[in-house]
Amino acid sequence: MNISRNSVPVLRRGVRRQFDAARNAPVLQAPERVVVLDEIADAILGECAAGGCLGQVSERLAVRFQAPREVVEADVIAFFQELFDEGLLVA
Numbered sequence: 001m002n003i004s005r006n007s008v009p010v011l012r013r014g015v016r017r018q019f020d021a022a023r024n025a026p027v028l029q030a031p032e033r034v035v036v037l038d039e040i041a042d043a044i045l046g047e048c049a050a051g052g053c054l055g056q057v058s059e060r061l062a063v064r065f066q067a068p069r070e071v072v073e074a075d076v077i078a079f080f081q082e083l084f085d086e087g088l089l090v091a
Contacts, residue, residue: 003081005055009089017045030088054080059081071084
């Protein structure tokens with residue numbers, strides 16, 4: 001499946017975003033797997049919690065980081081495509 005600006009991805013059952021005190025970093029916790037998130041990945045997932053499709057998430061992030069929407073949207077879509085390909089979310 002290809003992720004697009006109209007996608008509304010959801011973390012797969014058993015995958016959750018949380019702060020890992022041992023790593024002192026935000027992570028995606030999945031069965032038998034931990035993905036450490038950098039500041040941008042955590043911000044993207046945080047904006048998704050507010051709801052909307054990836055186009056809307058990208059617009060909010062572009063305003064927040066004062067960056068071109070087209071650039072932000074391309075990065076957001078690529079990020080979620082990677083998560084989808086790794087089996088961490090459903091769209």
